[in-house]
Amino acid sequence: MNDSTLYFKEYFDQQQTGTTSVLNDHRQQAFAAFSQLGVPGVKHEEWKYTRINSLFNTQYRLQSADTLQAADINDLRLPAHEAANELVFINGRYVAALSTLRSKNLVLLPLNEAAEGEYAAIVDQHYGHSADYLRDGINALNTALSDGGIYLHIGKNTEIEHPVYIYHIVDARAEAVLAQPRSLVYLGQNAGVTIVETYHTIGNADSFTNQVFEVAVEKDARLEYYKIQNDVASANLVSTSHIRQTGASHVNTVTISLNGGIVRNNLNLVLEAPYCEGHLYGLYFQQGNSHVDNHTIVDNVAPNCLSYELYKGILDEQSTGVFNGKIFVRQPAQKTNAYQTNKNVLLSKTASVNTKPQLEIFADDVKCSHGCTVGQLDEEALFYLRSRGITQQAAQALLLQGFALDVLEKIKLAPIRAYVDSLIAGRLQFTQS
Structure with a gap:
């Protein structure tokens, strides 16, 4: 042992x-x-x-x-x-x-x-x-x-x-x-x-x-x-x-x-x-020395199924993130539609993320895609907001709220969506420019 x-x-x-x-x-x-x-x-x-x-x-x-x-x-x-x-x-x-x-x-x-x-x-x-x-x-x-x-x-x-x-x-x-x-x-x-x-x-x-x-x-x-x-x-x-x-x-x-x-x-x-439908959404917003690792598997076993996956990350200070998403399409799973995207924003030079979207396809009549991005906030968008009299911190918060929106809106239970919105808003108040 x-x-x-x-x-x-x-x-x-x-x-x-x-x-x-x-x-x-x-x-x-x-x-x-x-x-x-x-x-x-x-x-x-x-x-x-x-x-x-x-x-x-x-x-x-x-x-x-x-x-x-x-x-x-x-x-x-x-x-x-x-x-x-x-x-x-x-x-x-x-x-x-x-x-x-x-x-x-x-x-x-x-x-x-x-x-x-x-x-x-x-x-x-x-x-x-x-x-x-x-x-x-x-x-x-x-x-x-x-x-x-x-x-x-x-x-x-x-x-x-x-x-x-x-x-x-x-x-x-x-x-x-x-x-x-x-x-x-x-x-x-x-x-x-x-x-x-x-x-x-x-x-x-x-x-x-x-x-x-x-x-x-x-x-x-x-x-x-x-x-x-x-x-x-x-x-x-x-x-x-x-x-x-x-x-x-x-x-x-x-x-x-x-x-x-x-x-x-x-x-x-x-x-x-056959004809299953699955949606996977995720948002990770890390700071300090925290570490988050999202591992997802979407296994298409039967034909005519649809899956859509979107994960977004915001990482600040010394935080680290991982996204590893796998889509399997088995040979019987013809006419599968499977989509996967991971997008990340780094707010500091010391934050980092490792992202690895993967496809393993054994069927020939499918529509599948995957992709990932890692970058910083759009400087032109920040400049535009600043030129309208908005402070650097407020401009950054607005852009990050917009970045997170298409994940948060997938929470259909209104009290929980409002609760998560408040947690995000509270976090953005402390995000440094």
């Missing part, structure tokens, strides 16, 4: 004691995979620009979920939370006492129970599917150590009228924390839901959240999925979102990354049925 495996083996053994869940097979296999793969380093192609080895030098605790009360998290609640389903994770574990379900037709179960009850076949089909695309020790570690995960079921012809807000909160007031939240969501035929995830750390100790969020979307279902990251500098995050479109369906995702230590977003969209 390597050092990382020895460090986590005690936790792994504790979780197996007295547990009969069918998920144990997945845990056993995942821990064996982690023992073999370990923590990815610079020789791992998918992690060459994001070095997380140093995070494992910290002695983390897998803390319990009963360290916070409602009063501790009230300030973290999203706008219009009074009309939303609120699911609260503390230190990686779901806490029912702090959560509120307002939609009667939304089924929520502990993942262990769902794996053994009437939804066992669905869990067996979709749980752990992300491991087929992310063959690294970090994904395996979540499967091996996650505890307190949930299963969300939206049945056939069910429209969830209240959005689902998911809060991932880490209590790092006393010591460094390792959190491993796990969720599996199933949308039945002609179902619809809007899901919003946020991440917060309370306290100044180091934290590392290693999340896996898997979704299965059946025929004619609709998923709106928004992820907002605006955490403290001592909070590190690897967030994996894995979405399978198993029927002709529509998926719209928006990822907003504004602050944190090391942030890695894995977003996989697998279009397994």
Whole structure:
């Protein structure tokens, strides 16, 4: 065993004691995979620009979920939370006492129970599917150590009228924390839901959240999925979102990354049925020494599918960014339309970004494109605004707001869009000329 495996083996053994869940097979296999793969380093192609080895030098605790009360998290609640389903994770574990379900037709179960009850076949089909695309020790570690995960079921012809807000909160007031939240969501035929995830750390100790969020979307279902990251500098995050479109369906995702230590977003969209449509949008606005890495996979398995991907980055001070987007078009996926663009603006000479859009096409009747740009703000546009009496800082803010607009407008939930707009506006007030 390597050092990382020895460090986590005690936790792994504790979780197996007295547990009969069918998920144990997945845990056993995942821990064996982690023992073999370990923590990815610079020789791992998918992690060459994001070095997380140093995070494992910290002695983390897998803390319990009963360290916070409602009063501790009230300030973290999203706008219009009074009309939303609120699911609260503390230190990686779901806490029912702090959560509120307002939609009667939304089924929520502990993942262990769902794996053994009437939804066992669905869990067996979709749980752990992300491991087929992310063959690294970090994904395996979540499967091996996650505890307190949930299963969300939206049945056939069910429209969830209240959005689902998911809060991932880490209590790092006393010591460094390792959190491993796990969720599996199933949308039945002609179902619809809007899901919003946020991440917060309370306290100044180091934290590392290693999340896996898997979704299965059946025929004619609709998923709106928004992820907002605006955490403290001592909070590190690897967030994996894995979405399978198993029927002709529509998926719209928006990822907003504004602050944190090391942030890695894995977003996989697998279009397994003909006539699927998927949209992936992202905005990262980094400053200080923060680092954000967006890895996306769009896998076109079936014909006549459409995907559109647009990620934009703004990097200031000593921040660093990575975009690695892959589009696969399998041989049966004829008449695929797939588009991918990454655009970046560097606001300082010390900020940097590595961008790598990729296409792997095995079909011959397709329309696919990809591209990337890295540059600075348009000097002519800045001069034009300055000549109209606008200050340098205000002119820069106007141009950056315009740069971000075509991502932000893809957030269809009005209170959340206004909330993100306010976060961006607040950040621009401090952007230096």
